Structure formats: C-alpha cells, structure tokens
Amino acid sequence: MLKLDTQVNLDVAKFFRWWGGELAFLIPERLRKILIRRRPRLFLRMAGEGVACTLIDETGAREMGEFLLDDAGSQQREALFSGNVELEDAEVILLLLPEQSLRKSMKLPFAAEENLMQVLAFEMDRLTPFKADQVYYAARVAERLNDTRQIKVEMVLTPRAKLDPLMEELTAAGWRPIRVDVGPEPLGYDLLPEKYRPPRNPLPQILNGVAAGIFLLLLGAVLLFPIAMNKGMVEQLQREMKATSKVAAEVESLKNDAEKLVHENGFLQRKKQNEPAMVDMLEEMTKVTPDQTWLNGLQYRDRKVVIQGQSPTASSLIERFEASPYFKNTSFVSPVTKDVASGQERFQIATEVVNGRIPEKAAE
Template identity: 60%
Template sequence: MLKLDTPINLDVARFLHWWRGELSFLVPARLRKLLGKASEYLVLTKDDDGLNAVYHDDEGIRPLGHFTLDDGGSRKRERLLESMPTLTEAKVLLRLTPGQAMRKTLKLPLAAEENLSRVVAFEMDRLTPFKSDQVYYAARQLERSPATRQITVELILTPRNKLDALLEELAVWGWRPNIVDMAGDSPLGAYDLLPEKYRSPRNPWPYRINLALAALIVLLVIVLGVLPIWSNRSLALDLEQEVKKASKTAKEVESLRHEMEDLVHQTRFLQQRKRAEPAMVDMLQELTDVMPDQTWLNGLQYRDHRLVIQGQSPSASALIELIEASPFFQNTSFVSPVTKDTASGLERFQIASEVVNGRFSEKPASSE
C-alpha cells in the first residue's frame, strides 16, 4: 500500500555525484583529462607471480596481460606504453585482494555521518583487530535509515607495513599507482588507501581551471546581480527627473487652480450680493408703478430689506394686494390700523413689506 505520508530522504551529495557521472560522457575526453576527470584506469592486481593489468575506459574493459616484477616485466611494460600512448594519461589503480585487505560492513549512529572518518578511527580497535595507526583505511556510507537513526558504512583497510612493502616493490619496477582500493562491487576509485608519501604531485591545471571557472561564475553572478540594479538606477534617475518636472508643473497647475477658485469665489460672492441686495432705483421705480392714482406717500423707511411706507389712499386695503403682486415685494401687511382723514376724506395707512431683488424673482416683473 502506498503511504503518501512517508518522508522522502534525499542524499543530495550522492545524487549530484551520480548525476555528474551520468552526464560526464557529454564532456569531450580531452577536456575531462584537462579537468582531472578522466575515466581511463589502468587497474593492477598483485598475485604471487606479478601483476595482472586491465585497461578500463568509456569503451569497456581490455585485459593487457600479466607482468612479472623483474627486468622482463619492465621491458614488457615499456613496449605496452609505446603501443598504447593513452596509458600514460590513465590513472593507475592498484586493487588489493581479500588476502591483502579487509572489507567490513558496519552499523553506526546517524550522527556519525557528519564526521565519518574520525568516528571510524576512534572506534577502529573496537571494530577491527587493529588500531587506527596500524592500518590504512577508508570508509564509505552506503545507506541512511532515519527510522532506526543508523547508517550503513562499508570499511576497507589494510595493514600499513603490508601496503608500504607492496608499493615499494612496485616502485622498484616502475609501477606507481595513483589510487589504491580493494576488489569488490564498489566503483573504481570509490576508496583510496594510497598513503600520502606515495602520492605524485597533482597537476595544477585542473585546480587553476576550476578556480578560473569559479571566478568567472562569481563574476557572472555579480554582473547579473549588479547590471539590473544599475539599469534600474539609471531608469530611476530618469524617472526622478521626470517626476521633478511633473511636480513643478503640478504645483503651477495647483497654483492656477487656487487662483481660479478664488476668482470663482469672488465672482459668486458678487453675484450672491447682487441677487440678495435689491437696487434702490428699481425698488422705487416698482413702488411708483404699483401705487395707484390719488394715493399719496408722505413717509418711506428702508432698512435691512424691510420697507415701511406711510400715506393716504382712497382704499388702503387694496394697496396690500397691489404691492404683494409685485415681484419686488413679499410678506406685505399693515403696521397699524387704517384711519380716516376727515379733512381729505382719504384713509391713512402704514404698510410694511419685505423687499426682494425683483430682477431675479421667479415672478416676471411687469413692464409697461
């Protein structure tokens, strides 16, 4: 049954190593050699009579024969190198047999994977019959089990005196291995037991090329990171100039808008005053037109839109209707009772009315 909640444990380092190996065939052979990633191996196996040599490359495996550790074997090796110049560029790998080395599978705590070599050295006398200073050893992690919090480790080792004697014997007859591991299922070069004193000086070119490539990558990353920022900075400066120009224009427009609003306000104020304040000439003219014949005014007061008139008329009550019908007057009424003048026979009146601007009244002003 498929369990979707099972955690996925991915060893990134092992995955990248496998992926690099899978893609290595895409890299030209010359470039792989220049970078120190050549996959050609001259594999040597020591037996009682001498060395068995096998050539491993991308095309497969080719046995090269048996070489005795004497003058005859040395001459045979020289003839082989003359006939196969590519062997000079191949890595020489010495594979130890089970009689020359020991392989052991261990279970260690999960925390040991962070510093596997030191943990194995510390536990060497408990895990093997030897102490760590008596053997050359190498360890490789095979499996990782978070459930049990353990790792499976493969350990190979060989006594130092035995490997030193073997390497010195091979060197006498011109064989100088670059790598020492043990025969088994592990890939070529997965382990390396070769002591430091037998290692040949490394070719500096792979290191220099890798260093140059790393510097180039860092430079490209910096360029890719800085270039957009620099481009955006230039764009930001241009936009800032445009914003300054637009801000100046906006301020001018805002100033003009305020001036226009002030003018509109002043104009509306004048218009409102003109609408609210009746013209005295128009009011007197309208009052003259409204008053009927034989009506006399002997008093007139105007204050705060209120008009009070006094006079005599044959019919004072008719004046209220005449004045109220005018668009210049509203809310017309008597201020005091109407009285009769015995001398003239006319009615004395005192009428008050609210004066409005008849030119802006909804009632059309009468015209003669």
C-alpha cells in the same frame, strides 16, 4: 507513504559520471573513441619476489609478465615500457592480495555517514585488531537501510607495516603506483599513502576557481539586476509622481480660483437678487400711488423708504403698497392730519423695499 524526514544522499561524482555516460552514448562510436579516450590500466600483483603485470585497455586484458624487484627486474621494466608505447600513459595500480589486506562490512547509524572516516578511526580498535594509526584504510557506503535508519559500510585496510616496505621496494625498482586497491579484482578503493601520491595538477583547481568565480558573478548579476531595475523603476515613479504632484497642485490652484470666482459671481448674483433696483422702486411707486396724490418728500436708506405727501384718501395707500411685490411691512410713521388749505390728508408712510422681479423665497 512518503517520508519527508528521510535523508537525501547525493553522490555528485557518480551523478556526473552517469550523466557523461548518457551523453557519450549519443555520440557516434568512431567519434566517441576519439573524444573519450580511456587511459589503459596496468595492474601490479605481488608474485613471489616480484610483481606480475596485467594491462587492460580497449582491446582487453593482456598479461605483460613477471618482474623481480631488483636491478635485473628494473631493466626488464624499462624494456617493457620501451616496447609498448601505450604503457607510457597507463595508470599503474597496485592490487593487494587477500592476505595483504582486510575487508569488513558493518552497520552504522545514519548520522555516521557525515563523518564516516572519523567515525571509523575512532572505532577502528573495536572493529579490527588494529588501531587507526597502524593501518591505511578506505570505506564507502554500500547500502542504506531506511527501515532501521542505518547504513551498510564496506571497509578495506592494510597494515602500514606491510604496505610501506612494499611501496619502498616498488619505488626503488621504478614502479610508481598512483593507486592501491584490493584484489584479486579491483574494487575501486585507494589505500595509497599520502607521500607516494603524485602532485595534483593545479589546472582543474584553477578551472574550478574560474568556474566558481563566473558562477558567483552570474549569481550576483541575477540578484542585483532586479534590484537595479527596481531602483530605476522607483526613480521613474518618483519623477512621475513629482510631475503628477505639480500638475495636481496646479489643478488644485485652478480649482480654488474657480471656486473663488463662483463665490464672487454668486455674491454678485445674490446681491443682484436681494438688492432692489431704484428704477423699479420709483416706477412701482408711481403705479401704486393714486391720482391726486402728491409726494412732498422721499427718503431711502437700507432698503427702507419713507415718503411724505397729501392724498384724498391716505388710508388706502397702505393697502396699495402692500399689494405690490416691491414693498412690504408698510405702515404710517405719524398720524394722518387734515390740511385746511387743500382739504387733503397729510401722511408719512414707511415701507420696506424688495426686489419685485425675483420672488422673495427664491432670493433667500
């Protein structure tokens, strides 16, 4: 079952050591020896009044002899280094004997791993016969017990009262260990007091700072480049929208002008359809007026015409005008009278004039 709440612990240094080893495996052995050269290690162990030296390099382990911590021993040490050039680059490591150190295993909660050294300092008098300010100590997580949510911690320590005088003697005799480990075989701890630590080479820190700066620059470029591109795209879209808006405004103006022209043309068309033509009215009136009918007067206004005249049969004029598609609502304006002199009937008729060329319903 997958436990999502399990704490993830990543030893970065261990990972890179493993990764470097895997990459080194791909390099030919001869070239690997040239590129990846391991420094020899010179282990010091206390032996009586002096120290016993063991050199471990690519050829294996060699006993280099025992040296007293006095003037004679210092001269022997100088002779040893002069006769063995490889010792100039060797890492000098002091291995404490079991009687000079203490190893202890314990179990602590997961939460203690984050501040392991502080937790051990706080619990030192409970876990050991010493207080934290009386010892040099180092620790590491040996195992993680997920079932009980605990860590198994291995701690090594040595009393300051033992290590400080020993370091003074070694330094006075010319031995300057760069690390203090626990023996008889090295375990990888470091109990070296701070004042004896060699000054750190600033180059790695400078390189780390430069690498961090380059990383931040690249990260900034990765973060800012899309923003800059998006800004450019937004500006481009704004320009395109502005140009499109201008074109749209022109199209809208042309559309309005077209609608105005259509409306004006429609107005003229409707006027042409609705307004009767005078020529058509006069021609039609000539057709519907029977022979021997005389017109004495004609008035036209607002699509309405009033005619006056004499006719043998004035009453038939109403029917004739109504039958025409150019006239409607025809009626006598005044009573029909008899002209004594001519013997014909005098009439005055009013009628509405329409456009006979276009049906009235279509005109509407």
